Amino acid sequence: MKPKMVEHKYTEKYYKYQCYKCNYWEWAPADVVEEFADMDEYCKEEYSLEQEGKRKGMPVMVCPNCDADFYYSGEKKVEEGSYLVDENEPFPF
Numbered sequence: 001m002k003p004k005m006v007e008h009k010y011t012e013k014y015y016k017y018q019c020y021k022c023n024y025w026e027w028a029p030a031d032v033v034e035e036f037a038d039m040d041e042y043c044k045e046e047y048s049l050e051q052e053g054k055r056k057g058m059p060v061m062v063c064p065n066c067d068a069d070f071y072y073s074g075e076k077k078v079e080e081g082s083y084l085v086d087e088n089e090p091f092p093f
């Protein structure tokens with residue numbers, strides 16, 4: 001069978017998270033941030049006034065560099081891409 005290449009497009013949303021303690025920052029994928037938001041909802045997480053002032057309505061995560069609070073910086077970006085899939089390739093199940 002001849003390969004039949006089909007282009008699959010995807011868009012990935014990122015939020016920029018920043019640590020005020022060590023200045024580390026990274027682009028956090030939206031699904032990770034949403035998982036944290038769901039967890040907050042589930043645990044009825046309460047933020048301190050200081051955290052409320054900084055989090056911009058977004059969940060507070062943990063800085064992977066120094067374990068301090070990791071806050072949304074207010075910046076976000078959307079990345080678009082695509083990859084090719086061979087439609088004739090049998091599924092692995």
Ligand SMILES: [Zn+2]
Pocket residue numbers: 019020021022023024063064065066067068
């Ligand atoms: Zn940090």
